Amino acid sequence: MAHHIIKYILRIILLAIVFLSIPISYIYASESLTMESKVKAAFIYNFAKFVDWPLAVSNDTQSQPFIIGVIGYNPLIEDLMSIEGKTIKGRKLIVRQLSNIREMNNCQVVYISASEKDNLTGILNAAKSNNILTVSDMGNFVENGGIIGFVKVENKIRFDINLKTAGESHLKIRSDLLALARRIIN
Amino acid sequence: MLDGRFIIRKIIKCSKAFLIVKLIWILLCIFSSSLPCTVLVGTCNAESISSNDLTELSIRDLMEIEITTGSKKSQKLSNTAAAAFVISQEDIRRSGVTSIAEALRMVPGLEVARIDANKWAISSRGFNGRYANKLLVLMDGRSVYTPLCSGVFWDIQDTLLEDIDRIEVIRGPGAALWGANAVNGVINIITKNSHDTKGGLVSAGAGKEERGFGNFRFGDSLGENATYRFFGKYYDRDEAKLASGRDAADDWDIYTYGFRTDWNPTAMDSVMFQGNHYRSDDGQTMTVPSLSAPYTSTFSEDAKADGTNFLFRWNRTLSEKSDMSLQIYYDRTRQQQTVLSDTRDTYDFDLQHRFFPWEKHEVLWGIGYRHTSDDTKSSFAVSVAPASSTDELFSAFIQNDITIIEDYLRLTLGAKIEHNDYTGFEFQPNIKTLFTPDKNNSLWASFARAVRTPSRAERDTRANVAVIPAFTPPNISSLPALVSFVQNKDFTSETVLAYEIGYRNQMLESLSVDIAAFYNKYDKLRSNTYQSPYIESSTLPAHIVIPFITSNDIDGHNYGIELSAEWKPLEWWKINPAYTYLYMNLTSNLSGVPSGSSDTDIPSNQFSLRSSMDLPKGFELDLWLRYVDDLSDTNVDGYCMIDARLGWKPTQNLEISLVGQNLSDKQHPEFSGDYVQSAKTEVEHSYYLKATWHF
Numbered sequence: 001m002a003h004h005i006i007k008y009i010l011r012i013i014l015l016a017i018v019f020l021s022i023p024i025s026y027i028y029a030s031e032s033l034t035m036e037s038k039v040k041a042a043f044i045y046n047f048a049k050f051v052d053w054p055l056a057v058s059n060d061t062q063s064q065p066f067i068i069g070v071i072g073y074n075p076l077i078e079d080l081m082s083i084e085g086k087t088i089k090g091r092k093l094i095v096r097q098l099s100n101i102r103e104m105n106n107c108q109v110v111y112i113s114a115s116e117k118d119n120l121t122g123i124l125n126a127a128k129s130n131n132i133l134t135v136s137d138m139g140n141f142v143e144n145g146g147i148i149g150f151v152k153v154e155n156k157i158r159f160d161i162n163l164k165t166a167g168e169s170h171l172k173i174r175s176d177l178l179a180l181a182r183r184i185i186n
Numbered sequence: 187m188l189d190g191r192f193i194i195r196k197i198i199k200c201s202k203a204f205l206i207v208k209l210i211w212i213l214l215c216i217f218s219s220s221l222p223c224t225v226l227v228g229t230c231n232a233e234s235i236s237s238n239d240l241t242e243l244s245i246r247d248l249m250e251i252e253i254t255t256g257s258k259k260s261q262k263l264s265n266t267a268a269a270a271f272v273i274s275q276e277d278i279r280r281s282g283v284t285s286i287a288e289a290l291r292m293v294p295g296l297e298v299a300r301i302d303a304n305k306w307a308i309s310s311r312g313f314n315g316r317y318a319n320k321l322l323v324l325m326d327g328r329s330v331y332t333p334l335c336s337g338v339f340w341d342i343q344d345t346l347l348e349d350i351d352r353i354e355v356i357r358g359p360g361a362a363l364w365g366a367n368a369v370n371g372v373i374n375i376i377t378k379n380s381h382d383t384k385g386g387l388v389s390a391g392a393g394k395e396e397r398g399f400g401n402f403r404f405g406d407s408l409g410e411n412a413t414y415r416f417f418g419k420y421y422d423r424d425e426a427k428l429a430s431g432r433d434a435a436d437d438w439d440i441y442t443y444g445f446r447t448d449w450n451p452t453a454m455d456s457v458m459f460q461g462n463h464y465r466s467d468d469g470q471t472m473t474v475p476s477l478s479a480p481y482t483s484t485f486s487e488d489a490k491a492d493g494t495n496f497l498f499r500w501n502r503t504l505s506e507k508s509d510m511s512l513q514i515y516y517d518r519t520r521q522q523q524t525v526l527s528d529t530r531d532t533y534d535f536d537l538q539h540r541f542f543p544w545e546k547h548e549v550l551w552g553i554g555y556r557h558t559s560d561d562t563k564s565s566f567a568v569s570v571a572p573a574s575s576t577d578e579l580f581s582a583f584i585q586n587d588i589t590i591i592e593d594y595l596r597l598t599l600g601a602k603i604e605h606n607d608y609t610g611f612e613f614q615p616n617i618k619t620l621f622t623p624d625k626n627n628s629l630w631a632s633f634a635r636a637v638r639t640p641s642r643a644e645r646d647t648r649a650n651v652a653v654i655p656a657f658t659p660p661n662i663s664s665l666p667a668l669v670s671f672v673q674n675k676d677f678t679s680e681t682v683l684a685y686e687i688g689y690r691n692q693m694l695e696s697l698s699v700d701i702a703a704f705y706n707k708y709d710k711l712r713s714n715t716y717q718s719p720y721i722e723s724s725t726l727p728a729h730i731v732i733p734f735i736t737s738n739d740i741d742g743h744n745y746g747i748e749l750s751a752e753w754k755p756l757e758w759w760k761i762n763p764a765y766t767y768l769y770m771n772l773t774s775n776l777s778g779v780p781s782g783s784s785d786t787d788i789p790s791n792q793f794s795l796r797s798s799m800d801l802p803k804g805f806e807l808d809l810w811l812r813y814v815d816d817l818s819d820t821n822v823d824g825y826c827m828i829d830a831r832l833g834w835k836p837t838q839n840l841e842i843s844l845v846g847q848n849l850s851d852k853q854h855p856e857f858s859g860d861y862v863q864s865a866k867t868e869v870e871h872s873y874y875l876k877a878t879w880h881f
Contacts (some may be wrong), residue, residue, distance in 0.1 A: 007605070007607075010605055011580075014555055014580060017553050035251075038240055039248055042240035042243060043245065046241070046243075046248065047245075050245075086241065139454050139503060140452065141453065143452070143453060149453060151453055152503075153381070153448075153450075153456055156250065157248065157251070158249065158381070160453060177245065180245055180246065180249065182381060182411075183411045183450055184410060
């Protein structure tokens with residue numbers, strides 16, 4: 001008898017938890033996701049190989065550095081910094097921490113930290129007019145007009161691509177890269 | 187550079203704690219002379235690995251990098267405070283194995299023994315048997331551990347081997363996360379996301395023991411955000427040999443088919459739905475007692491098994507620092523054989539949520555509910571009463587992963603509380619700590635309590651194992667005597683207190699070593715305790731019953747050490763040695779009263795050495811040597827096995843492989859001793875040729 005009562009109570013608790021769960025606030029951020037940011041940095045480096053930027057007005061772009069900017073604080077910058085000096089499309093890679101939107105102008109790629117979610121519209125508009133490839137791991141990034149958004153699927157990193165924004169930014173994403181994307185938004 | 191800055195920052199932040207850590211480290215260095223030099227090698231190595239190497243990888247390779255591992259909570263292997271081992275898809279392919287059970291022979295700490303062509307005894311850290319009950323096994327989160335007799339039927343645990351992403355094996359208790367019965371280990375068989383199995387695959391082969399097999403899979407996109415695959419496979423396997431050299435009647439065949447779809451409706455959600463069906467015919471020869479002359483009957487039959495399961499999982503990222511997953515599955519298994527038939531339906535619900543309530547605290551909690559009911563058909567040899575039973579399992583767990591010193595010291599506290607219909611509430615806590623002095627060294631320790639809960643076999647089942655005819659010593663009466671293992675409604679949970687310690691070292695980029703040692707203290711282990719005989723006339727003819735009642739009269743302990751390493755002496759050559767030592771000491775609480783248990787029968791030493799070579803022109807050569815020590819109580823001699831595989835990829839899409847198994851001897855037994863007397867057979871040498879075509 002006692003057994004049945006216990007089970008009855010457990011059933012009620014179970015249902016209560018299911019229906020009431022999850023509205024918990026998670027303010028603090030921590031945990032250095034070292035490996036994850038390393039892999040993401042390597043992804044960004046690789047993305048650049050599969051994207052064609054519109055030809056610049058001046059012909060000597062080859063001598064200009066290839067600049068990856070990071071907006072907002074993100075541990076990823078340290079991993080990007082460690083590959084500085086490598087070449088992308090024959091250009092020397094430079095990584096910059098950006099402190100405002102105006103500094104984006106010379107960048108070819110901008111990584112937007114999730115902390116910049118509130119400023120996203122402004123950043124994306126500026127990026128579009130400067131032919132910048134935008135990358136981020138914030139939620140709904142590509143839906144909101146970002147070009148490449150990282151997502152974690154079963155412990156592996158996948159990415160979504162917004163082809164519409166890429167077109168509007170005059171960036172050509174090669175089919176090899178598109179084939180590997182998890183979702184493509186047109 | 188980065189490390190130095192980081193360390194200075196840490197010293198300023200928490201100099202006291204750091205000093206303690208450093209002190210421990212220095213002490214460790216003194217005790218182990220090898221450590222200081224590896225630290226040096228380690229630090230320069232850490233610089234060279236960094237992300238420089240990752241950028242050399244293609245996007246396709248990057249997509250394969252495991253950020254984390256483990257299903258309840260994901261972690262990198264080197265960051266796990268547990269004796270973990272991962273079998274990768276590549277390991278499975280290169281080993282030439284044709285079943286999940288055989289693949290597990292790679293894992294240190296596990297004992298894999300073939301009882302006959304279609305039955306395996308697989309356990310972790312001792313207690314092996316066909317119904318090895320201290321190892322929990324999950325396929326994509328679905329438990330395949332049967333509550334009928336506590337154990338896993340390995341013949342039917344099948345899927346397309348090419349679609350397995352990895353098999354994660356954790357030795358030692360996993361009960362604080364996975365619940366009861368994860369006493370000495372948990373195995374998670376994880377299949378690939380259907381996004382990673384686009385395209386077709388057809389493979390077929392034939393050989394000596396593998397009479398013929400065929401596999402197919404096809405996967406594609408389903409709209410923009412979803413992918414699917416479906417697969418089917420069929421294996422027809424030859425019988426093994428009896429000790430006399432004659433063919434046994436244990437040939438078998440199995441077909442399995444299924445599908446999996448993965449859908450990402452939004453960037454925050456991923457939904458998975460899969461279904462599988464299998465049907466197998468397993469030949470076996472049974473010997474059961476009978477009350478009239480000749481008092482035993484031996485017959486061969488095809489044991490039939492089939493099953494269907496569906497599993498739905500929804501993962502949602504709630505915020506950057508929080509996610510949840512909901513999993514629901516239905517599983518039906520059916521077994522039909524003369525001694526016992528059983529149909530079981532299981533419904534399982536599981537909810538998990540992970541978040542960071544405070545800085546440096548990562549909390550994972552979850553609740554679960556399982557409803558399982560069965561319907562059995564008894565025989566004289568094995569009778570289950572009541573024939574049907576419905577059991578419910580409620581569970582809740584919480585785990586807090588605390589970063590005490592970032593990148594150096596972590597503490598994980600967790601516990602699971604369950605309520606089952608046999609023993610009521612069970613509390614299974616775990617405390618573990620991980621110390622990572624640098625990127626190349628990690629040291630961990632763990633303490634846990636886990637239980638193995640009673641099953642229908644112990645609570646409701648009587649097994650009649652032998653009849654001693656009248657006037658035949660030791661039976662001096664005029665009635666036949668029936669030896670029975672009798673159920674016990676008071677049989678309670680077996681418990682373990684487990685103390686573990688481990689060390690991982692990435693000495694060089696090409697060499698990593700993993701060592702784990704443990705001491706387990708067991709209480710209330712199952713025994714078959716002799717009781718006074720009595721006369722029974724409910725089944726005619728009247729007979730004397732010599733009952734051995736299932737009880738909890740055995741205590742004991744075991745300890746062991748498990749070593750594994752991976753060494754790449756050359757870019758194209760990989761070597762994986764593994765060694766296991768195990769000691770076991772169990773004692774009965776009732777002196778002078780016989781209580782049977784074959785659990786002490788363990789191979790003290792096991793050794794495995796795998797070599798994988800990538801040769802020019804698309805050739806691959808794999809060799810695998812294993813040694814398993816004697817099982818002295820049951821007179822099974824130690825054996826040495828050599829497997830070899832020669833693979834050839836003439837084009838990107840075609841692979842041809844020739845595999846030889848157990849090449850070192852003609853036949854050998856691997857296991858003996860079990861409750862129900864099915865004929866033990868011996869493993870023969872074998873070879874097969876296989877072709878795989880991707881399109």
